[in-house]
Amino acid sequence: MMKDVFITNSLTRKKEKFEPINPPLVGLYVCGPTVYSEPHLGHARPYITFDILSRYFTHLGYKLRYVRNITDVGHLEDEDAGEGEDRITKKARLEKLEPMEVAKMYTDSFHDKMDQLNVGRPHIEPRASGHIIEQILMIEKILEHGFAYEVNGSVYFDVVKYNESNNYGELSGRVLDELMSGVGSRELEGQDEKKNSVDFALWKKAAPVHIMRWPSPWSEGFPGWHLECSAMSQKYLGETFDIHGGGMDLLFPHHECEIAQSVGAYNKKPVKYWMHNNMITINGQKMGRSLGNFITLDEFFSGSHKLLEQAYGAMTIRFFILQAHYRSTVDFSNSALKAAEKGYKKLMNSYDVLQNLKTSDESTVSIQPIIDDCYKAMSDDLNSAMVLAKLFEAVTIVNSINDGKEKINEAEYELLKQLYQTFVFDVLGLKEVESQSNDDVSSLMQLIIELRAIAKDNKDYATSDKIRDELNKMSYQIKDGKDGTSWSKA
Amino acid sequence: MMKDVFITNSLTRKKEKFEPINPPLVGLYVCGPTVYSEPHLGHARPYITFDILSRYFTHLGYKLRYVRNITDVGHLEDEDAGEGEDRITKKARLEKLEPMEVAKMYTDSFHDKMDQLNVGRPHIEPRASGHIIEQILMIEKILEHGFAYEVNGSVYFDVVKYNESNNYGELSGRVLDELMSGVGSRELEGQDEKKNSVDFALWKKAAPVHIMRWPSPWSEGFPGWHLECSAMSQKYLGETFDIHGGGMDLLFPHHECEIAQSVGAYNKKPVKYWMHNNMITINGQKMGRSLGNFITLDEFFSGSHKLLEQAYGAMTIRFFILQAHYRSTVDFSNSALKAAEKGYKKLMNSYDVLQNLKTSDESTVSIQPIIDDCYKAMSDDLNSAMVLAKLFEAVTIVNSINDGKEKINEAEYELLKQLYQTFVFDVLGLKEVESQSNDDVSSLMQLIIELRAIAKDNKDYATSDKIRDELNKMSYQIKDGKDGTSWSKA
Numbered sequence: 020m021m022k023d024v025f026i027t028n029s030l031t032r033k034k035e036k037f038e039p040i041n042p043p044l045v046g047l048y049v050c051g052p053t054v055y056s057e058p059h060l061g062h063a064r065p066y067i068t069f070d071i072l073s074r075y076f077t078h079l080g081y082k083l084r085y086v087r088n089i090t091d092v093g094h095l096e097d098e099d100a101g102e103g104e105d106r107i108t109k110k111a112r113l114e115k116l117e118p119m120e121v122a123k124m125y126t127d128s129f130h131d132k133m134d135q136l137n138v139g140r141p142h143i144e145p146r147a148s149g150h151i152i153e154q155i156l157m158i159e160k161i162l163e164h165g166f167a168y169e170v171n172g173s174v175y176f177d178v179v180k181y182n183e184s185n186n187y188g189e190l191s192g193r194v195l196d197e198l199m200s201g202v203g204s205r206e207l208e209g210q211d212e213k214k215n216s217v218d219f220a221l222w223k224k225a226a227p228v229h230i231m232r233w234p235s236p237w238s239e240g241f242p243g244w245h246l247e248c249s250a251m252s253q254k255y256l257g258e259t260f261d262i263h264g265g266g267m268d269l270l271f272p273h274h275e276c277e278i279a280q281s282v283g284a285y286n287k288k289p290v291k292y293w294m295h296n297n298m299i300t301i302n303g304q305k306m307g308r309s310l311g312n313f314i315t316l317d318e319f320f321s322g323s324h325k326l327l328e329q330a331y332g333a334m335t336i337r338f339f340i341l342q343a344h345y346r347s348t349v350d351f352s353n354s355a356l357k358a359a360e361k362g363y364k365k366l367m368n369s370y371d372v373l374q375n376l377k378t379s380d381e382s383t384v385s386i387q388p389i390i391d392d393c394y395k396a397m398s399d400d401l402n403s404a405m406v407l408a409k410l411f412e413a414v415t416i417v418n419s420i421n422d423g424k425e426k427i428n429e430a431e432y433e434l435l436k437q438l439y440q441t442f443v444f445d446v447l448g449l450k451e452v453e454s455q456s457n458d459d460v461s462s463l464m465q466l467i468i469e470l471r472a473i474a475k476d477n478k479d480y481a482t483s484d485k486i487r488d489e490l491n492k493m494s495y496q497i498k499d500g501k502d503g504t505s506w507s508k509a
Numbered sequence: 510m511m512k513d514v515f516i517t518n519s520l521t522r523k524k525e526k527f528e529p530i531n532p533p534l535v536g537l538y539v540c541g542p543t544v545y546s547e548p549h550l551g552h553a554r555p556y557i558t559f560d561i562l563s564r565y566f567t568h569l570g571y572k573l574r575y576v577r578n579i580t581d582v583g584h585l586e587d588e589d590a591g592e593g594e595d596r597i598t599k600k601a602r603l604e605k606l607e608p609m610e611v612a613k614m615y616t617d618s619f620h621d622k623m624d625q626l627n628v629g630r631p632h633i634e635p636r637a638s639g640h641i642i643e644q645i646l647m648i649e650k651i652l653e654h655g656f657a658y659e660v661n662g663s664v665y666f667d668v669v670k671y672n673e674s675n676n677y678g679e680l681s682g683r684v685l686d687e688l689m690s691g692v693g694s695r696e697l698e699g700q701d702e703k704k705n706s707v708d709f710a711l712w713k714k715a716a717p718v719h720i721m722r723w724p725s726p727w728s729e730g731f732p733g734w735h736l737e738c739s740a741m742s743q744k745y746l747g748e749t750f751d752i753h754g755g756g757m758d759l760l761f762p763h764h765e766c767e768i769a770q771s772v773g774a775y776n777k778k779p780v781k782y783w784m785h786n787n788m789i790t791i792n793g794q795k796m797g798r799s800l801g802n803f804i805t806l807d808e809f810f811s812g813s814h815k816l817l818e819q820a821y822g823a824m825t826i827r828f829f830i831l832q833a834h835y836r837s838t839v840d841f842s843n844s845a846l847k848a849a850e851k852g853y854k855k856l857m858n859s860y861d862v863l864q865n866l867k868t869s870d871e872s873t874v875s876i877q878p879i880i881d882d883c884y885k886a887m888s889d890d891l892n893s894a895m896v897l898a899k900l901f902e903a904v905t906i907v908n909s910i911n912d913g914k915e916k917i918n919e920a921e922y923e924l925l926k927q928l929y930q931t932f933v934f935d936v937l938g939l940k941e942v943e944s945q946s947n948d949d950v951s952s953l954m955q956l957i958i959e960l961r962a963i964a965k966d967n968k969d970y971a972t973s974d975k976i977r978d979e980l981n982k983m984s985y986q987i988k989d990g991k992d993g994t995s996w997s998k999a
Contacts, residue, residue: 120574142614149640152641152724255607368997372997459983460950463954466980467953477969482960485959493953
């Protein structure tokens, strides 16, 4: 079942029919997290977005190889913090930890949060620190082709030279001349070494205080941040692959630089389709540490941030993100999240109701059109918002049948169950949360013990014996002691 | 609370008082899994053993850095399979997968199984493939010091040369002359390149078919298996660190070679204390794929192997392993596992009973001696078997108090709870499993709905209303329909 899928390609700024390079194989690369701090809300959106892409393509029969990297080498920061800062190293020294110990802690936390959000695991999860050789080899190729130069042990990509024969700006639409006049006056670390202000580092000589460092033909140092994705996507997916995804904030300069690096090294465009999810705001504001609205996923799940009125489960967060198209901005607020929680529960409750529907000989409802609409929506640039809208039509149908207002026959009932299985669970990746905890078992047992006491008081031994026998069948023992009745499970 | 701990040092074959090199810091390195197949029973023992070491040392106040590697580069196999075989690559080609995709799949599975066994995560988990540069640098040092030689792009460690000024065999007690006469007649790959049959590869030139390869000063190839642990332990713990652990099967040649490599590169003994857990047999036999008794952890947890009469939970496996001293062999059999399951449940049930004990003004029991004995046992070479024996004395006490045969006052009660918390949960790392599943909630709800119907039939509306109201308090709704009563949770 290979349906035509259309996705918006940032490179052409158009919705295009997806045609894999080597069908049915599909290579997908998504920029992964920098593991120097707790995963936050900003991580949820891209990984959920490309998770539904991965789920849908797999459902359609494509054989996907999904590569998502771990940035564990501190990278050159953007101009806010000053180029040359190694963020991981900075944190590690504050905590007096080995950088890889910090990276491991936050990598584990990232994995745990992604599991909670039911984000499927990528097939390959390469670490930047584990691919220094590959990055050095790529720099050597770029140098060979004349698109880079060495200064004082550091190597920079020569954007101006590259732009003579290529278009630096083809992805982002930026114009090189404007870029160069814009940065001119700033005094950034490494700027004095660069030929042009827009040039970017491929290799940086490490300052003496820098912990993370490797030998290279140019100096003991570390790779520039843009390089790892180029080197690792090439290694695991080839010089040209199908889809590269990431947040809109990475489009420039990161992805623009990736294209330049790959063309510089292999003289090939690395990616056929570039896909970018839009950003998240919190109460209308950009999320940022300095703004006090930086909320980690842990804080969402526990409700422990001052801006949160309650805890929000991972499935509520997922549902909320899926309610918007991935190319729209999304604003997080307590009211919006509460609405999402309600919607999620309504959908899941209808699934429970669905299990117990009675079928009739005839059907007053028709499910196939909803299924068709869901495929159409997903194939139209992953319109998860529309899929959810269609699923809520199914919710209405389920409730109407349950209330006896509509009838369903066996064939339609099968389609209805298939609709939920395919779109709620397989494609949107929602799941039922174990809301029935051990606390519930305890509370229910207390009620049953009380009911047994009432039956005994009424000398209704048939009932009290029934309770004991039924509980025994479930391996529950009840024991009457001088301080009342207790229970245990074998 | 820093108690004297004694551990058996394989290097001296003696129980020695543990004295860290830089107290309170302790560096611990344990050989991790080769991620080319499903984690099996053989993985459970070393990681549980060094988990209780890690837990106990942390409990005592040591500041531990626990490094456990992931072997994701296929390594030279022992003589059974023929030297030069790259096991990961072999598997990858069979499955037509990229080797790192296979490695990722089994690494994830390993992590999941360790989580289920409640094995704490190491602080750093370096991958062999991510430390090729470090391994190349180490080879260069060994070459510089004259303990290695290059032949046809491969580099071998010169054991005979090393043994002239050092003792190859100091850890394993093997004698070089005997080793050399023993291997002589076999024809192994690479043997013709070696000066001596006992020499081992530091770097192997990759055959054309070999997928995993990196450039080096000698050839495109891959590091010898013994090297990764030497390079990575040095990087994260220093040239000499406190404890190196692993299974007895790794003592020779792997750990013997590690010592030689470190001395060869840094002229320092790498490890102060070598610790080795003993092996596992299954029904008295060595575990092996060819013997048909190779059981994965998944198969234990699901009971799906033909040798298993039932499924055994992760905590049953953990309890079973802890019942033996780590230096004893352990034989897995259905009867032994069932006994372990019973013991584990008995211990956990007593913990539930403990919560509800009534205290008296006086106490007929004394808990401090048991606590002291538990510390003594753990400090005596991690005698977990003895700790469990002592904990079962506490179980007897708990049950006697519950039955009114003994009395306990507040102070002793606090000690009793502390004993469980410290030794059952913190040190031995056992945990209560959620045995009360959603199925239980469903069954209990069915019983309650029946009891409500009975009450209604008896016109006992006080009881039927009570049921409805109590359930509402727990957010359970019951709804009477024409086809009977259903329930849902808000």
